[in-house]
Amino acid sequence: MIKTLVLARVLLKNGTGRSKKGRRGSKLPLHLLLPVVLVVAFLPLMLTISRFLGMMYDSLAPHGQQGIIVGLAVGLVSLMVFLFGLIYVINVFFFSQDVEHLLPLPLTPREILSAKFLVTLLYEYLTAFLVLGPVLITYGVKSGGGPLYYIYSLLVFLLLPVIPLVVASVLAMIIMRFTNMAKHKDRYRTIGGTLAVVFALGANLFFQRGARNGVDPEQLQEMLIAGDNSMVRLVTGMFPSSRMAADALTRTSSLGGLASLLLFAGVTVLLYLLFLALGRKLYFRSVMGLSESSAKRAAVTSEQLARETAPRTAFASYLLKELRILFRTPPYFLNCVLMSVLWPVIISIPLLAQGGALPFGSLSDMLLESGAGGLVLAGGVGLFLFVSGGNYTAPTALSREGAGLYVNKFLPIRPRVLLLAKLATGWLLTMVTVVLLLVVGLFVLHVPPLLLLLLLVLGAAASLFSCLTGILIDLHLPKLNWDTEQKAVKQNLNGLYNMLLCILLAVLLFFAVLKLDIGMWGSFGVLLVIMLAADYALYRVLVTKGEEWFRNIEQ
Amino acid sequence: MIAIEQVSKSYNGKTKAVDGLSLTIPNGEIFGFLGPNGAGKTTTIKMITGITRPDEGSITINGLNIEEDPLGAKKQFGYVPDSPDLFLRLKGLEYLNFMADLYEVPKALRQERIRTLAERFDLGQALADPIQSYSHGMRQKIMIMGVLIHDPAVWILDEPLTGLDPKSSYTLKEMMREHADSGKTVFFSTHVLEVAEKLCDRVAIINKGALLFSGSFKEMQEHFRSSDSLERLFLELTNHD
Numbered sequence: 001m002i003k004t005l006v007l008a009r010v011l012l013k014n015g016t017g018r019s020k021k022g023r024r025g026s027k028l029p030l031h032l033l034l035p036v037v038l039v040v041a042f043l044p045l046m047l048t049i050s051r052f053l054g055m056m057y058d059s060l061a062p063h064g065q066q067g068i069i070v071g072l073a074v075g076l077v078s079l080m081v082f083l084f085g086l087i088y089v090i091n092v093f094f095f096s097q098d099v100e101h102l103l104p105l106p107l108t109p110r111e112i113l114s115a116k117f118l119v120t121l122l123y124e125y126l127t128a129f130l131v132l133g134p135v136l137i138t139y140g141v142k143s144g145g146g147p148l149y150y151i152y153s154l155l156v157f158l159l160l161p162v163i164p165l166v167v168a169s170v171l172a173m174i175i176m177r178f179t180n181m182a183k184h185k186d187r188y189r190t191i192g193g194t195l196a197v198v199f200a201l202g203a204n205l206f207f208q209r210g211a212r213n214g215v216d217p218e219q220l221q222e223m224l225i226a227g228d229n230s231m232v233r234l235v236t237g238m239f240p241s242s243r244m245a246a247d248a249l250t251r252t253s254s255l256g257g258l259a260s261l262l263l264f265a266g267v268t269v270l271l272y273l274l275f276l277a278l279g280r281k282l283y284f285r286s287v288m289g290l291s292e293s294s295a296k297r298a299a300v301t302s303e304q305l306a307r308e309t310a311p312r313t314a315f316a317s318y319l320l321k322e323l324r325i326l327f328r329t330p331p332y333f334l335n336c337v338l339m340s341v342l343w344p345v346i347i348s349i350p351l352l353a354q355g356g357a358l359p360f361g362s363l364s365d366m367l368l369e370s371g372a373g374g375l376v377l378a379g380g381v382g383l384f385l386f387v388s389g390g391n392y393t394a395p396t397a398l399s400r401e402g403a404g405l406y407v408n409k410f411l412p413i414r415p416r417v418l419l420l421a422k423l424a425t426g427w428l429l430t431m432v433t434v435v436l437l438l439v440v441g442l443f444v445l446h447v448p449p450l451l452l453l454l455l456l457v458l459g460a461a462a463s464l465f466s467c468l469t470g471i472l473i474d475l476h477l478p479k480l481n482w483d484t485e486q487k488a489v490k491q492n493l494n495g496l497y498n499m500l501l502c503i504l505l506a507v508l509l510f511f512a513v514l515k516l517d518i519g520m521w522g523s524f525g526v527l528l529v530i531m532l533a534a535d536y537a538l539y540r541v542l543v544t545k546g547e548e549w550f551r552n553i554e555q
Numbered sequence: 556m557i558a559i560e561q562v563s564k565s566y567n568g569k570t571k572a573v574d575g576l577s578l579t580i581p582n583g584e585i586f587g588f589l590g591p592n593g594a595g596k597t598t599t600i601k602m603i604t605g606i607t608r609p610d611e612g613s614i615t616i617n618g619l620n621i622e623e624d625p626l627g628a629k630k631q632f633g634y635v636p637d638s639p640d641l642f643l644r645l646k647g648l649e650y651l652n653f654m655a656d657l658y659e660v661p662k663a664l665r666q667e668r669i670r671t672l673a674e675r676f677d678l679g680q681a682l683a684d685p686i687q688s689y690s691h692g693m694r695q696k697i698m699i700m701g702v703l704i705h706d707p708a709v710w711i712l713d714e715p716l717t718g719l720d721p722k723s724s725y726t727l728k729e730m731m732r733e734h735a736d737s738g739k740t741v742f743f744s745t746h747v748l749e750v751a752e753k754l755c756d757r758v759a760i761i762n763k764g765a766l767l768f769s770g771s772f773k774e775m776q777e778h779f780r781s782s783d784s785l786e787r788l789f790l791e792l793t794n795h796d
Contacts, residue, residue: 300682308648309666317656328644404641410604411657412629554607
């Protein structure tokens with residue numbers, strides 16, 4: 001037991017990936033701080049959910065059906081824990097790099113499994129809290145629950161994620177034991193990460209839409225009750241045990257509620273023991289030999305050789321290398337590539353959530369007629385600066401090289417060519433964002449084509465600016481001392497610095513245009529001249545001073 | 556030929572990693588670079604290859620100064636670093652082509668060299684796979700292939716034999732010999748003194764950033780009037796200060 005807890009603590013600390021060196025200054029360890037930050041960040045979403053639930057409660061209470069909310073939430077959370085669990089478990093149990101170091105240590109499978117399970121469970125509490133927190137509190141307040149209700153709530157909250165996580169773990173162990181998914185680690189992590197992000201966005205859209213449209217009680221009733229309770233049955237049906245949890249919560253005052261709670265706790269413990277027993281049989285066998293990765297080991301044909309040895313210039317070859325590594329390294333893909341596509345999606349969610357009836361089409365026409373086109377352009381430039389400033393590709397361009405940066409110094413490539421290839425990589429990805437945003441502008445907001453064209457020109461200049469500042473920041477503060485790629489991007493403050501710098505410029509430009517008040521074309525001219533001048537100045541700095549700074553980076 | 560003249564390098568302005576080192580590595584020889592851990596071997600190699608800049612002194616490779624004409628000098632040599640865990644997300648062939656692009660090797664020539672090198676190192680079956688899937692020895696081999704793809708006159712190898720299987724190790728040693736015999740330069744660092752004794756025409760031993768000895772093994776034995784092995788002489792030399 002003690003060994004398990006010690007191990008869990010070590011695993012948890014390792015997970016945040018902070019080295020001792022970086023700990024100076026901050027007394028609060030990151031692994032404690034992170035959940036707090038996350039909860040704060042998700043507070044708006046939780047409030048939205050809470051509001052949505054309040055409306056639901058009010059429309060269901062007259063029919064005495066308000067318990068459905070708890071049933072639904074408990075079922076949903078179980079499902080969520082299970083889905084996220086699959087991703088977490090595979091990462092924590094199988095793909096984390098500590099596995100190979102743990103195997104030779106004198107630890108029983110039971111201890112390793114329990115410690116890893118505990119770590120995963122802690123992550124799951126965080127996820128579960130986002131949904132279950134608002135539900136339990138809203139329900140408690142609305143139904144006037146006493147202290148007993150809150151004690152029950154806490155117990156249910158603590159026990160609920162265990163069973164779905166056990167199911168996910170067993171499933172993951174079976175998958176890893178009998179398939180060769182382990183050998184396609186990178187692909188799995190990329191797909192898993194992408195799905196998680198898409199799922200989160202989908203949930204966001206669902207709740208925003210629900211909360212905004214207001215709930216029609218009749219319609220909701222129809223959906224939940226008239227359909228033979230099908231929805232509730234569907235979600236709770238997947239994890240029958242969650243019905244006991246819901247029952248315990250809705251009948252806290254009766255003895256039946258207590259019985260349900262005890263039964264639920266008993267089933268949970270029993271299933272956990274079963275998991276440990278199964279794990280002993282499955283886990284070690286599926287973990288061993290995991291470090292091998294996929295390889296076909298087939299001879300290269302002459303055609304293949306001819307095709308893949310096409311000569312390129314140093315610039316093109318370097319650019320291609322950068323893109324390949326960005327797309328193939330899961331943390332880089334998720335943080336740099338995927339984000340460039342996601343920004344437009346994130347921004348259009350609130351718009352789509354409002355449904356089709358948007359006043360924006362006429363709004364932008366109005367703006368044009370009333371001579372506020374300049375402000376639309378300035379606003380657009382601000383948005384472009386914000387989203388491309390938030391892209392991590394350029395501000396981590398050198399950091400991503402890590403301990404291998406020195407390779408760039410002995411290869412026969414001029415530093416300026418290398419820096420420009422890295423700049424181009426960042427620009428390419430931020431331009432994807434700009435173009436997608438313009439597509440959203442065209443189809444969702446019905447922005448006039450002329451305005452879009454002007455925005456495209458300004459967007460190109462703005463995103464180039466963000467990449468230039470990003471790469472210059474990274475040249476000064478490259479974060480090269482990392483052991484997992486995750487840290488090169490996720491825990492790199494250069495992205496944040498760059499975003500702040502870009503936001504600052506966006507605000508300045510907006511107020512300049514507002515003050516000048518010189519119409520659309522005048523504003524376009526001013527914005528373009530300022531951006532191009534800034535781009536040119538920064539470019540000159542990059543190819544002159546930048547070379548020198550690059551040479552001075554010593555490891 | 557590599558000429559190192561009065562080169563010094565200190566870190567943090569205090570610790571002198573290399574102190575007034577002068578060394579000439581002639582053509583047509585295999586030159587072994589020996590020294591205990593922290594002696595300044597890696598720093599010296601980093602300065603030769605342009606990874607770090609010396610505080611004082613100059614380094615030329617085939618007459619080209621690495622500071623004044625970095626690109627020209629870099630095209631003279633091929634450098635195998637001591638850690639082969641590089642470019643892991645690229646496939647073997649993609650990495651080789653990347654190197655060929657940077658060294659401007661014409662298409663026909665690069666295909667030819669990839670074929671012969673893959674055959675010699677028995678890596679033909681793995682070229683289409685990501686380097687991540689390679690074993691340590693295979694990674695070492697693909698790195699060596701990458702730096703030999705432009706057929707450099709000067710080879711600089713940092714602990715090149717670590718992790719190689721007996722056959723590849725033999726092949727590499729054979730290739731080093733051929734290269735030196737054709738009048739070109741092989742400069743390599745190693746901790747394995749038996750290998751150095753057998754393979755090198757000449758060795759240099761450094762400790763605490765300064766040169767202790769440079770010459771052939773025979774000269775060393777004559778100098779110390781001893782018939783001891785290189786290992787014994789090395790231990791004696793590096794312990795005595």
